Amino acid sequence: MSVKTFTPAAFHHQSAQALSNPQLRHNFRGAMDGLMAKRLGSFDSWDIEALRDLGQGIRQKALRHLPDLLEQLEASCQRNGITVHWAESADDAGRVITELCKARGAQSVIKGKSMVSEEVELNARLAEAGIEALESDLGEYIVQMADETPSHIIMPAIHKNTADISTLMHQRTGTRETNDAEELTHAARAQLRDRFQTADVGISGVNFAVAETGTLCLVENEGNGRLTTTVPPVHIAITGIEKVVAEFKDVPPLYALLTRSAIGQNVTTYFNMISGPWRGQEVDGPEEVHLVLVDNGRSRMYQDEEYAETLQCIRCGACMNHCPVYTRVGGHTYGTTYPGPIGKILMPHLLGLNTTKNLPTASSLCGACGEVCPVRIPIPKLLVRLRNEAVGEGKGNIEGAGSARRPMEAMGWKLFSWLARHPRCWRIGVRVVQACRSAVPKRVAPWTDNRVRPTPAATSLKQQLAQRRRS
Amino acid sequence: MSARDRILSRLRERAAPAPTQFTELDYSVMHRPLDAAVRKTRFIESLRAARAEVIETTEATWTDALAKVLDSREITALGLGEIHPWAQAARRDLQDGRRRLVSFASVKGREAFERLEAGLTSSCGAIAETGSVCLWPDADEPRSLSLIPPVHIVVVDERHIYSSFFELQSAQSWHKGLPSNALLISGPSKTADIEQTLVFGAHGPKALVVLLITRSD
Numbered sequence: 001m002s003v004k005t006f007t008p009a010a011f012h013h014q015s016a017q018a019l020s021n022p023q024l025r026h027n028f029r030g031a032m033d034g035l036m037a038k039r040l041g042s043f044d045s046w047d048i049e050a051l052r053d054l055g056q057g058i059r060q061k062a063l064r065h066l067p068d069l070l071e072q073l074e075a076s077c078q079r080n081g082i083t084v085h086w087a088e089s090a091d092d093a094g095r096v097i098t099e100l101c102k103a104r105g106a107q108s109v110i111k112g113k114s115m116v117s118e119e120v121e122l123n124a125r126l127a128e129a130g131i132e133a134l135e136s137d138l139g140e141y142i143v144q145m146a147d148e149t150p151s152h153i154i155m156p157a158i159h160k161n162t163a164d165i166s167t168l169m170h171q172r173t174g175t176r177e178t179n180d181a182e183e184l185t186h187a188a189r190a191q192l193r194d195r196f197q198t199a200d201v202g203i204s205g206v207n208f209a210v211a212e213t214g215t216l217c218l219v220e221n222e223g224n225g226r227l228t229t230t231v232p233p234v235h236i237a238i239t240g241i242e243k244v245v246a247e248f249k250d251v252p253p254l255y256a257l258l259t260r261s262a263i264g265q266n267v268t269t270y271f272n273m274i275s276g277p278w279r280g281q282e283v284d285g286p287e288e289v290h291l292v293l294v295d296n297g298r299s300r301m302y303q304d305e306e307y308a309e310t311l312q313c314i315r316c317g318a319c320m321n322h323c324p325v326y327t328r329v330g331g332h333t334y335g336t337t338y339p340g341p342i343g344k345i346l347m348p349h350l351l352g353l354n355t356t357k358n359l360p361t362a363s364s365l366c367g368a369c370g371e372v373c374p375v376r377i378p379i380p381k382l383l384v385r386l387r388n389e390a391v392g393e394g395k396g397n398i399e400g401a402g403s404a405r406r407p408m409e410a411m412g413w414k415l416f417s418w419l420a421r422h423p424r425c426w427r428i429g430v431r432v433v434q435a436c437r438s439a440v441p442k443r444v445a446p447w448t449d450n451r452v453r454p455t456p457a458a459t460s461l462k463q464q465l466a467q468r469r470r471s
Numbered sequence: 472m473s474a475r476d477r478i479l480s481r482l483r484e485r486a487a488p489a490p491t492q493f494t495e496l497d498y499s500v501m502h503r504p505l506d507a508a509v510r511k512t513r514f515i516e517s518l519r520a521a522r523a524e525v526i527e528t529t530e531a532t533w534t535d536a537l538a539k540v541l542d543s544r545e546i547t548a549l550g551l552g553e554i555h556p557w558a559q560a561a562r563r564d565l566q567d568g569r570r571r572l573v574s575f576a577s578v579k580g581r582e583a584f585e586r587l588e589a590g591l592t593s594s595c596g597a598i599a600e601t602g603s604v605c606l607w608p609d610a611d612e613p614r615s616l617s618l619i620p621p622v623h624i625v626v627v628d629e630r631h632i633y634s635s636f637f638e639l640q641s642a643q644s645w646h647k648g649l650p651s652n653a654l655l656i657s658g659p660s661k662t663a664d665i666e667q668t669l670v671f672g673a674h675g676p677k678a679l680v681v682l683l684i685t686r687s688d
Contacts, residue, residue, distance in 0.1 A: 027666075030667075031666075031667055034667060046500070047500055050497075050499075050500040051500050053497070053500075054496060054497065054498065054500055054501070057496045057497075058496065061496065066482050067479045067482040067483050070478075070479065070482075071479065074475075080651075086473070086474040086475040086478055087474060088474045088477060088478060092474060136674065137664070138662045138664040138665070138673060139662075139664035142664065142665075155663075155664060155667075156664070157664055157665070158667075160666070161666050162665055162666045162668070165665055165666075181665040181666060181668035181670050182668075182670045184665055185662055185664075185665060185670040185672070185673060186670075186672060189672065189673060189674055192674065193584065196674075197584060212646055213645070213646060213648060213649055215649055215653075221660065221661050221662055221663075221673065222660055222661070222662045222673035222674045222675065223618065223660035223673055223674040223675020223676070224673065224674040224675075226614075226618050226654075226674075226675060227618065227619075227674055227675070230614045230615060230618060230652070231615070241478065241482075247646060248640060248645050248646040248649075249498065249637070249640065249641065249646065251640070252501060252635070252636040252637040252640065253498070253500075253501055253637070255636065256501075256636075263663075266517070266600070266601050267601035267602070267603055267655070267657045268657065269521070269656065269657055269658050269659070269660055269661055269675070270654065270655070270656060270657075270660075270675065271603075271654065271655035271657075272652070272654055273649060273652065273653040273654065274651070274652055275648075275649040275650065275651055275652070275653070276651045277651065278651055279650075279651045280610065281610035282608075282609065282610045282613060282651065283575070283576045283610060283613045284613040284614050284615045285608075285613070285614050285651055285652060293478075295474075295478045295481075299478055299481040299482050300481070302481075302482055302485055303481075303484065303485050305485075308485075
């Protein structure tokens with residue numbers, strides 16, 4: 001299966017292409033404007049700041065006790081009949097799940113939406129083992145059909161309009177071409193109905209894993225998540241180690257924050273709480289439930305208390321919806337599983353700064369992401385730190401620190417720093433620059449690509465003030 | 472060392488922060504009590520806003536209301552339990568031969584997808600502020616009963632409407648343990664994955680009918 005290849009290293013090229021695609025920009029602009037307005041309205045009757053404080057507190061408390069909570073979660077799950085597996089890397093996660101599928105002789109897998117499964121490229125790994133994985137969330141179904149990856153963590157197919165989807169579904173499934181979203185949705189329902197019944201394994205993500213009760217919480221509107229976790233004889237849930245919360249009473253505040261921040265809804269149609277396979281006399285539900293806890297760089301991130309704040313994330317996507325850069329370039333441009341502001345701090349940790357060094361610079365530092373984050377992750381502050389560590393001397397708790405450092409630029413700043421501390425030399429320097437001001441070339445790429453030529457002023461501010469004092 | 476032990480030992484490597492940093496969390500923002508009368512209206516309004524059908528009825532007449540729903544939707548095969556009091560009442564009062572009453576436990580797999588036009592379930596509570604119905608499926612009313620048939624009909628007792636999810640889980644002591652599957656359902660299934668256009672009837676039931684048992688006392 002070929003997935004269109006966007007890479008974080010080619011961010012600049014990809015963003016130029018996205019910016020020159022008016023349809024793409026229209027799709028994102030319209031969607032993001034709507035989402036921002038809906039989010040604001042949905043918090044109307046709430047003390048939003050107090051709720052964000054609580055959300056932040058719950059997530060910080062969970063992270064502070066993360067190793068203990070993971071052990072507690074494991075014990076609670078085992079008590080409930082859920083088998084817990086641990087995966088250090090994406091490879092491990094793929095291997096664990098493939099083996100679970102093989103043990104059941106599985107040929108086909110039906111999937112609920114899971115960004116962690118995208119992160120570990122699960123579908124490709126299953127395909128290598130000859131197991132077909134079919135996405136059942138409508139947005140995921142569409143992007144899988146198009147051999148693409150999600151462009152938004154909540155709304156995977158947000159980059160496409162109805163006409164695109166209609167053409168795609170017509171070509172791939174023979175669905176009648178129409179501009180009616182309802183007809184397309186119902187066609188997808190009919191196409192997938194059989195697949196839920198014949199799938200050997202259902203794979204889902206997890207929104208919150210409760211250590212106290214051993215419960216896996218899934219948030220969704222479509223019902224595909226419930227079918228995925230109910231109908232096939234095996235349910236495998238995959239999630240990052242950071243998704244754990246301590247107590248059940250932590251769930252309602254996070255759920256309240258999640259749906260409102262994500263899509264401006266007070267609640268989703270389904271809140272599915274799974275605490276094990278079928279018990280006793282029950283006649284349906286899976287015979288086996290597995291939980292795969294994925295590290296894949298998270299425990300390294302955890303070492304640095306500031307970077308570890310990124311792990312507070314509940315994956316609502318509000319930072320993307322409010323980001324002026326994301327809105328203009330769209331999700332694929334980032335070339336990473338998680339796009340937008342949270343992706344720009346998460347992905348450098350998962351992949352290293354070598355390939356992702358451009359991502360932290362793709363921000364105007366307007367601060368909107370930090371202001372809307374339901375768990376108060378200081379995204380702008382972390383972006384600035386990543387920028388510093390990318391161009392620094394190689395220090396910092398991140399792989400690839402210093403990889404964006406350019407010797408000329410570093411020397412230039414050193415010279416500036418020295419001059420700024422030696423006033424006499426500074427003054428001479430100012431005169432030299434003023435004398436040469438007409439010598440600035442017409443084109444100083446990339447500056448002059450979009451801006452006028454920069455010329456030093458004939459008289460500096462300090463000189464003007466001195467003149468004024470004299471006159 | 473296993474992957475588990477390596478992950479846990481890496482997490483434990485981090486120097487623990489000073490314990491003084493930890494303050495007890497303040498959950499007061501979640502306490503949003505509503506009066507009983509407000510709870511009922513808010514519950515109905517929220518559900519209707521989510522395109523659910525809500526029918527106010529009484530304990531004495533609710534099976535008539537159910538029969539009307541089945542007739543108006545031309546439902547001839549209804550899945551339901553055998554033991555739950557609501558299911559027993561429905562079985563008792565709907566014996567007019569106009570529809571088949573099917574015990575879900577008897578139809579498995581593909582049959583369940585094809586034969587049932589509606590599923591009737593009880594509920595174990597409801598939430599006013601979000602218009603949610605809480606289900607704890609069991610052997611008599613399995614998970615699929617509220618999931619696979621295109622219409623889900625659920626009986627809710629007015630006395631069991633709580634103000635919020637926070638209040639419900641606390642009043643019912645959910646922290647002590649949950650069934651294999653617990654659910655909050657807040658309308659018919661829906662999606663907006665195609666260009667943000669809201670469409671009902673994605674993969675779950677296309678319609679949700681709430682029979683609300685009102686109490687005069």
